[in-house]
Amino acid sequence: MSTRRIPHWADVVLVPLTSVLLAFALSAVVIWAIGEDPWEATVLMVQGALGSSYGWGFTLYYATNFLFTGLAVAVAFQAKLFNIGGEGQATMGGLGVALVLLYLPWPHWSLALLGASLGAAAFGAAWAAIPGYLQVRRGSHIVITTIMFNFIAAALLNYLLVSVMRPAGSMDPASARFPAELRLPRIHEMLEVFGIPFSRATPANITLLVGLLACVAVWWMLWRTRLGYQIRTFGQSEPAAQYAGISPLRVTMYVMLISGGLAGMMAINNVMGEANRLLMNAVEGAGFIGIAVALMGRNHPFGVLLAALLFGFLYQGGAELALWTNIPRDLIVVIQALVILFTGALDNMVRIPIARAFAMVGARR
Numbered sequence: 001m002s003t004r005r006i007p008h009w010a011d012v013v014l015v016p017l018t019s020v021l022l023a024f025a026l027s028a029v030v031i032w033a034i035g036e037d038p039w040e041a042t043v044l045m046v047q048g049a050l051g052s053s054y055g056w057g058f059t060l061y062y063a064t065n066f067l068f069t070g071l072a073v074a075v076a077f078q079a080k081l082f083n084i085g086g087e088g089q090a091t092m093g094g095l096g097v098a099l100v101l102l103y104l105p106w107p108h109w110s111l112a113l114l115g116a117s118l119g120a121a122a123f124g125a126a127w128a129a130i131p132g133y134l135q136v137r138r139g140s141h142i143v144i145t146t147i148m149f150n151f152i153a154a155a156l157l158n159y160l161l162v163s164v165m166r167p168a169g170s171m172d173p174a175s176a177r178f179p180a181e182l183r184l185p186r187i188h189e190m191l192e193v194f195g196i197p198f199s200r201a202t203p204a205n206i207t208l209l210v211g212l213l214a215c216v217a218v219w220w221m222l223w224r225t226r227l228g229y230q231i232r233t234f235g236q237s238e239p240a241a242q243y244a245g246i247s248p249l250r251v252t253m254y255v256m257l258i259s260g261g262l263a264g265m266m267a268i269n270n271v272m273g274e275a276n277r278l279l280m281n282a283v284e285g286a287g288f289i290g291i292a293v294a295l296m297g298r299n300h301p302f303g304v305l306l307a308a309l310l311f312g313f314l315y316q317g318g319a320e321l322a323l324w325t326n327i328p329r330d331l332i333v334v335i336q337a338l339v340i341l342f343t344g345a346l347d348n349m350v351r352i353p354i355a356r357a358f359a360m361v362g363a364r365r
Helices: 010-035 037-048 054-079 088-105 109-138 144-162 186-193 206-224 227-237 236-241 246-266 266-274 284-298 301-324 328-346 346-365
Strands: none
Touching: 010 037, 010 284, 010 301, 010 328, 010 346, 037 054, 037 301, 054 088, 054 186, 054 206, 054 227, 054 246, 054 266, 054 284, 054 301, 088 144, 088 246, 088 266, 088 284, 109 144, 109 246, 109 266, 206 227, 206 246, 206 266, 206 301, 227 236, 227 246, 236 246, 236 284, 246 266, 284 301, 284 328, 301 328, 328 346
């Protein structure tokens, strides 16, 4: 059954939404099987993640991380490049943030934010460019090389934090703290200007606005520029793109530079905005969650934004479940896996019935 009869809005919204509902329904069965009430668990998750400004703050903080890594994967997917190295690229982005803030003088946080953004994007892009070049010039598959570079980045950061960047006398494998005047404004400080009360105990900060700007910039680049057209053409058919004069090396390198830069910019949120220093394992798996976010968002920036909010909700709601019920925190990983399963591997199981339904409606008309 062809899926061409599905309208674009249904492909972007209806198919992922149906997949998520199926994943949640199966998750409810799992919760019931371990002896808990699925409805009470759902209510607790919603209240914990969305029922207060405290919950919203953490949901938006996690969503910001997933927005950057989801956009990174989505850009690569547009060229049919499976960049699963977001974890390592975000790790190197954190190193770029730390070097810029520790070793360069900044008179104000706004200028420091610009410098940190450039540093994070540059380090992430450089880390992603190597696998891209190896695939084009040496035939090394980008999936394998990006996986390997995740571990190389983790090992490199481990060495730097333990042997080079750790302050004298400190036993903590972390860099020195950034100057206090470079602390990014939190969401509650921004909303206070408009008289809107918000919890002061959350790490959500101005990086959320940077992520939204990145979302708009990616949309404009992909659908309003010549480079975006070349990227999408290359992803649809590499032979046709070459026949049209589009260089595979050029497109691959541009895509990996942009993808790695976006993944690296995730570090602004957790390194500069939350921890105020570079920590070991600061990425915390957000690079891999970005794959699920891009799949669920259909590689469209707006869809990635919605999917990032959903996974932010799952993270914060799952923390509330683990705190107030006997449901283990690992169950949230199961729910995430089910969402990935239905939006990825079982996509046609949802898409084909929807396509048939639209075909029937069209035939009646």
